[in-house]
Amino acid sequence: MRIEDLKAGQEIRYSGKLIVMRDQAQRRLKEIVDRGEEPPVDLRGQIVFYAGPAKTPSGKPVGAIGPTTSARMDDYLEMLFKLGAIATIGKGKRSKKAIEACKKWKRVYFVTPSGTAAALSKRVKKSRVLAFEDLGPEAIYEIEVEDFPLIVAIDSNGNTIFKE
């Protein structure tokens, strides 16, 4: 399925890779990019999931994991798109600026259910740290998910499911 074909309100189940990162990792990423250095992760074609997992219980691929508030990271959205990310996943309404960025770059924003981290963790098959390990739950992870529930919240034409 092409990103441009997705429409706001559409429910899908996604299986594949996600790059997990949140506030501090994006702040650091921006500092690296601003210095003109090579970012520690390749975001081309990737979907960024705004999340910070709980500790991993022994024998499990990942701990409880779920979306955090996306609007906090609206200022970093354009950077992610410039680095090649094709979509973001989080929770909640985003700013006009974020909607404009999705429209301009023809990208989408998905929501996944918040406060359901135990159930979502069952849909994660693999997990590994990619960068910034010292940030603990705020490190950058790569996870592999199966049947991950998503709703298109902002589509590539800038349509949104949230009320103004």
Place this chain on the structure above:
Amino acid sequence: MINKHVISEKIKKAIIDANIKINPEVEEIIERYEGPFSDIIKENYRVSKEEKLPLCQDTGIVEFFVFIGHEVKLEEPIEETLNRAVGEVYSEYPFRYSIVTDPLFERINTGTNTPAIVHIFQVKGKSLEIRFLVKGGGSENLTVLRMMTPTSDVEKVKEFVVEHIKEHGAKACPPLHVGIGIGGTADKALLLSKLALTKSFEERNKDPKYAELEKELEEELNFLGIGFQGLGKGITVYSVHIEHFPTHIATLPVAVSVDCYLCRRGKVTFED
């Protein structure tokens, strides 16, 4: 003298339960919800209970409200007992350490989920009551205080609360529990708004005027149609609670706090 280990054991169990077991008041409402993601929301608390996983990855900052009788004797400052209990729970369970040492400069994780926030109130008698909230960052970020003009009327207060939830409610995992503190000083109003969140949904303010205002706000906020997960289906708020206090002639502080849809809270009591 109340034994510190007795306090610690009871508090630890209550914090574990709040993180792993769905609040029964919440469960009753969720069971009736049939909108988007309802299957996963219901699956979540079955999985968390069976596998002892937290309901939400954000296992919060633990905020305690301690009501200590003036005749109660303790072995050590209550803050020490509570912080030790939090540290032990968050190390023993697959919860998340979400606390960083310094808020502005070096945000280094403390690796224990401590310190907790502890508010102490002295009351009459021989009992010790400890209430707590497991407060996620997403809902905490919605906290707001407005110093309104002292001549503002009820409508102005309602408008402030409704506008705030309308603009930001979808970010804090609705349906929300809304706590409102009115009066006192700025900090007192904020504290009252948090205390309001420790109440169960059915409780009402003892003053009929405030009880009426709670009901009116509940209706108006639900009329916003934000819904579960902010997706427009189901209720927007579970309940609104107001706590009020006398204030200065020149002030009318109004504080709003919210709790996310999980409403992870607890209460334990001891007798000396």
